[in-house]
Amino acid sequence: MIRKLSELEKMILLSTAFTLILVTLRYAITKENVYLFYPWNLLLAIVPSLFSRQLKKQKHITIGSLLLLGGWLLFFPNAPYIVTDLFHFQQRPPVPYWCDLLIVTSGAWNGLALCFISLMQTERYLSRHLPAKFRTPVIISLLVLCSYGIYLGRYLRFNSWDIFTRPISIMHVTISHFIQPWQHQQFWAFTLSFAVLLSLMYFTIKKLPGLLKTTV
16 A cells, blocks of 8 residues: 555655654643544545545546546545644643644644645646636635635534535525625635635745756
């Protein structure tokens, strides 16, 4: 199984293991369950990468590829969602401040790395079927939808699978956000601001290979 992973995927696996080891050691020493949500959140963050890993191999638009794309989009917000777990960070003696800082920052890094790798794999598939001029707008739109999903998860406590178990509730909330935008200023501020941040980070990361070529 490990041999089938790319070098990049192996690095992400190591990085994720680093966070989980820190969480495990912290719990073993303190018996506090403060950060025990990280294993579950990291697992959910990996799910969209599993979809996109298969999606990038698809050559044509088929029912199977559309199902992969739909599954990816549904779980995609779970990856960058981990960034919002920074909200849980505070000093909790006798645990050293730097220890908890390492947990939340490494967790956030893992979430962002999984987010951008997954998006790049999905973009590889979309690039086969979209004209070049539409690719950037589509990617930005996907990041806006992703940011909306993060808002639903963090503030309204919806899960990805609630689209099947609580579709009416999600529909009601979404309609309210758009027909009464003045009553949901925090939603719009968060969603658009987070989408801008993710877009800046994503397109910056895509420029890095070019930087490496110029420095060699």
